[in-house]
Amino acid sequence: MEETIFSSEQNMSREEIAESLRSIADGVSKGKVGLESGDSSIELTPGENCEFEVKVEKEDDGEISLEIELEWNDKKGDEKIKIN
Numbered sequence: 803m804e805e806t807i808f809s810s811e812q813n814m815s816r817e818e819i820a821e822s823l824r825s826i827a828d829g830v831s832k833g834k835v836g837l838e839s840g841d842s843s844i845e846l847t848p849g850e851n852c853e854f855e856v857k858v859e860k861e862d863d864g865e866i867s868l869e870i871e872l873e874w875n876d877k878k879g880d881e882k883i884k885i886n
Contacts, residue, residue, distance in 0.1 A: 810839035823870075830872070849874035 814822070829835035835846040853873040860866050 808837055808839075808842060808844045810837070810842070812839075848872060849876075 826835055829846075830848050830852075833847055835848060837844050837846070851874070853871075855869075855871040855873070857869045857871075858866065859869070
């Protein structure tokens with residue numbers, strides 16, 4: 803089952819969007835991404851290996867969306883099994 807634990811949507815300039823994406827990229831590189839919007843905030847620790855998805859959609863009304871998604875497993879104790 804899926805649960806939304808943080809959500810934010812707002813109009814921004816291209817430069818503001820680029821700065822936000824750079825901050826997220828820096829956080830991913832360092833292993834910690836902090837997000838804040840109003841009273842909501844969350845700190846994420848992306849896994850060493852993530853699934854990276856980029857999708858572009860065009861609506862019937864001509865609106866285009868670019869979606870960037872990272873996925874990783876957050877379960878503890880999910881290490882690979884070693885067989886000797």
